[in-house]
Amino acid sequence: MTKKPVVPPRSAVPRRKGRPVGQDNIGADRVLTAARQLLRDKRPDQLTQTNIAKAAGVDPKLVRYYFGTLDNLLVQLAHRFILDISDRLTAISDIPGTTAEKIELRIKTLLSFYVETPNFWPLLLDKIYLASDAKAKTVRRDFNKTSYQRLENIVLKGIELDEVRGDIDARFLYxxxxxxxxIFATAKPIRDVLFSEYEQDGLAERYADFLSKIIVNGLKPLG
Structure with a gap:
């Protein structure tokens, strides 16, 4: 008499590696977008695979499938932020105007980005600037060299046109x-102490105008 094959209980069947069932059409972009939105109100150390998955409306197993660990997810998120701000600075780099107008536009672009992503700096500091792996070192070197070069070009052109003092060190200005x-984005508690709730509306724009005036005036040739 032929014995029937023994069928192991369902719990004992090894799971096939891959995406969780029913999640095949959901990409990593959705998870990163959800993490970015959470980072507006939460510090990097408050993000978890669980709350990111909930914000994205996906199974937490999908987060593990795409990124493996939370740390890897946050590193990729930091890279995405860097690409974003790089694209914004690139987009304004060739816009014609005086040195003052170009400096003002850079200030407004940077400030707008930091206000949108107030926890970007802590994330960048932890995952890129203070990281010791080779990739992080390459990313921070390339990002800052490219970003600085744009500003240095503005300063050198300003010196040539006699719109900027010749003793200005573009590295300090950077x-x-x-x-x-x-500081405007990360020091919200300080802003709340100094400015009433009635003064908060349009505060970033007024701050950008204030910065532009004092920085541009400080760059002008003496006399």
Whole structure:
């Protein structure tokens, strides 16, 4: 008499690697977009695979399928932010105008990005700037060299046109612009102390105008 094959219980059947059933049409972009939206109100250390999956409306297993670990997801998110701000700065780099107008446009572009993504800097610092792996070092070097080169070109052209003092070090200006734009976004509690709720509307625009005036005036040739 032929014995029937023993069928293991369902729980004992090895799972096939791959996307969770029913999730085949959902891409990694959806997960990254959800993580980016969460980062507007949450710090990087408050993000989890679970709350990202919930925001994206997907099974948490899909997050693991695409990214493996939360750390890898956050690294890829940081890379996406870098591409975004790089694209914005590239888009304004060839717009004609005076040195003052170009500096003002750069300030407004940086400030707008930081306001949209207030937790971008902590993420960038943790996953790219303080990371020791070779890829992170390459990304931060290439990103800053390219971004700085655009600003240096503006300064050198301004010096040539006698719109900028010859003793201006574009490297210091690069750091100043990043700092003054980043602090506005990350120091919201300070803004709330200094400005009433009735003054909050349009505050970023007024801050951008203020920065433009003091920075551009500081760059002008003496006398």
């Amino acid at each position: 750091m100043v612009l990043l700092g003054v734009c980043e």
